[in-house]
Amino acid sequence: MLSVTFRRSALAVVAAAGLVGTVAVPSAAQAATAKKPKTVNLQLLAINDLHGNLEPPAGSSGTIREIDPATGQPVSTPAGGIEYLATALRQARVPADDSITVAAGDLVGASPLTSALFHDEPTVEALDKLGLDVSSVGNHEFDEGSAELLRLQNGGCHPTDGCYEEGRRFAGANFNYLSANVTSEKTGKPVLAPYWVTKSQGVKVGFIGVTLEGTPNIVTAEGVKGLKFAGEVATINKYAAELKAKGVNSIVALIHEGGLPASSTYNYDCGAAGQGVSGPIVDIAKQIDPAVGAIVTGHTHNAYACTIPDPQGVPRSVTSAASFGRLYTEINLKLDKTSGAIVRPSVKAENHIVRRTVEKAPDMTELISRYSKLAAPIANRPLGYIASDINGRGNSDPEKPLGDVIADAQQAGLAPADKGGAQVAFMNPGGIRSDLVYRASGAEGDGVVTYGEAFTVQPFTNMMQVKTLTGTQLVQLLQQQVSGSNEASPKILQPSKGLNYTLDMRNKGADRVVVDSIRLNGAPIDPAATYRVAANEFLAGGGDGFPAFAAGTDKLVGASDLDVFAAYLGANSSAAAPLKAPAQDRIKVIAAGTTTG
Incomplete structure (x- = not known):
């Protein structure tokens, strides 16, 4: 005891x-006289x-x-x-x-x-x-x-x-x-x-x-x-x-x-x-x-x-x-x-x-200032530039612009043969912890993405992995977004560019994924073929209800997700050519209440 x-x-x-x-529980009469x-x-x-x-x-x-x-x-x-x-x-x-x-x-x-x-x-x-x-x-x-x-x-x-x-x-x-x-x-x-x-x-x-x-x-x-x-x-x-x-x-x-x-x-x-x-x-x-x-x-x-x-x-x-x-x-x-x-x-x-119109607590201001000074040499290092806010959270859209950017970064970073040969990458939505915001909150200037801001988006520093999945397993992976443990509350993976498909939310479970619509670089998925797929170690291990990932073979471990993200920002943006938010056009969604006419 x-x-x-x-x-x-x-x-x-x-x-x-x-x-x-x-x-x-007393009756009304008992309650009145009690x-x-x-x-x-x-x-x-x-x-x-x-x-x-x-x-x-x-x-x-x-x-x-x-x-x-x-x-x-x-x-x-x-x-x-x-x-x-x-x-x-x-x-x-x-x-x-x-x-x-x-x-x-x-x-x-x-x-x-x-x-x-x-x-x-x-x-x-x-x-x-x-x-x-x-x-x-x-x-x-x-x-x-x-x-x-x-x-x-x-x-x-x-x-x-x-x-x-x-x-x-x-x-x-x-x-x-x-x-x-x-x-x-x-x-x-x-x-x-x-x-x-x-x-x-x-x-x-x-x-x-x-x-x-x-x-x-x-x-x-x-x-x-x-x-x-x-x-x-x-x-x-x-x-x-x-x-x-x-x-x-x-x-x-x-x-x-x-x-x-x-x-x-x-x-x-x-x-x-x-x-x-x-x-x-x-x-x-x-x-x-x-x-x-x-x-x-x-x-x-x-x-x-x-x-x-x-x-x-x-x-x-x-x-x-x-x-x-x-x-x-x-x-x-x-x-x-x-x-x-x-x-x-x-x-x-x-x-x-918790409105920001009340006075700040002085002891908390002092605490933040103390730790911010210790972190400043790392946090304030610039990594890249953005042209506007790139949202990774908020609203009900299953595909987030920042999710697409992160998936693109992972696929690009692990595409070389010696890095895993990734043909496609997926990012779990729960791993995107913030937006990238254009307006600066510090001294770095508007549009500058610092290490601290990138870390806030991807704070887990999970190691990246590339695995081989069959075409059948790749389809199962997409279906597991809306079936099994994810049927009641879907977890829609953020795909790298080149992967397109339709979600028909009028259907139930795995049938929400329209299999005939799935395309990788314009080609339908071949069930018998194999594909090299990149994801962070949590997702690649089957986390968030994706056992198809865990069944992958020929695992190659790469850099951390944060390092891959930072490298992508540096290689694909500059002050003169900042990174733009991608169009949300990789997943077509047919809403549950849609009717055919």
């Missing part, structure tokens, strides 16, 4: 509708998927869609940046003893250079300064393996890079990382604490943290080596029972798995319970023990503050604050001092934009 530790007295929890635990319980107020402030974005994210990654009250139309509002997030959270907090700040994972990993160059120590330091108390572990916390995750929690200088500043030793996170469903293959025990318990005005409050069960499918094999990932529902229910046995009846789940909102605007009306959000979190939430009073989620980078019915049919609060520090969720609730449970009808959850 794990001991319950109390890190501080007084703090908050979350939920919506009915009393939690095994208490029966004696009102004595309660205490509690506030939760929640974030997720920060990904080390200390400075305001660029391009579409740094905006939030909201409805303009003046026009009633959706608009994009600049948002995010740790200087503004810290101010927003500090202003939002009710009396400190009644507020808990929580997170649902991916606080680090896939981070811009200012954080990633120092193995995300700056982000951990910033999160401590802004008052984070507890977080679940996300899949990206495993990017560098469990030993590095433990170092971020416990402190110590990096084992190979050492300490970054003379006289400074990394202290580790003061907040609590939780990973209830991630266990060591050797010991069978969680690699980090499964839950954390505190008190709010004498009422015990427990937080259980889990990451998505499918983490091994979206992280390199080396990152999850020696680990097992159990199911989210079974794990949360197991530890909820353990907490109840210890007298902890107010429970919140922090889950690094999420859903898909019904609207792209952050503050849309969720409508009836469970109808405002879809995706994996819905099935998970419907099976979690009713004793869990609220669920804070992440992973999908979406915004929602909805309710989903628990196993007894009672609505329960389920929230997500988008990503990159652009939103935070405020959850206010009451705790019953007698039963120790969350009074679920009291729960009010709302997302708030």
